[in-house]
Amino acid sequence: MNELVAYINSLNSTDSCGELVSDPAHWAEYGITTVPQLQAYLKEAQEREEYKAWISGDFMDDQGCEEDNLAYAPVEAAAPTAMELALMGL
Numbered sequence: 001m002n003e004l005v006a007y008i009n010s011l012n013s014t015d016s017c018g019e020l021v022s023d024p025a026h027w028a029e030y031g032i033t034t035v036p037q038l039q040a041y042l043k044e045a046q047e048r049e050e051y052k053a054w055i056s057g058d059f060m061d062d063q064g065c066e067e068d069n070l071a072y073a074p075v076e077a078a079a080p081t082a083m084e085l086a087l088m089g090l
Contacts, residue, residue, distance in 0.1 A: 007035045
């Protein structure tokens with residue numbers, strides 16, 4: 001657990017638009033007790049947020065903070081990937 005707390009504290013010490021809870025009991029409620037489990041959880045959360053931003057037209061910067069007034073060129077929609085279908089519950 002000390003490795004998990006140290007890892008969370010290292011993430012929280014970087015410039016970002018948010019901060020993770022560093023209480024191991026909080027993460028244990030999600031079944032997360034190791035650094036690799038937290039990394040997988042955060043990656044999945046980031047992918048969900050990026051997908052939601054993509055379908056809504058909102059965009060985030062590289063730290064996950066919302067960006068206003070980003071210009072983008074609409075592109076022809078491609079068939080959804082397996083991940084996108086899973087996120088849509090299909």
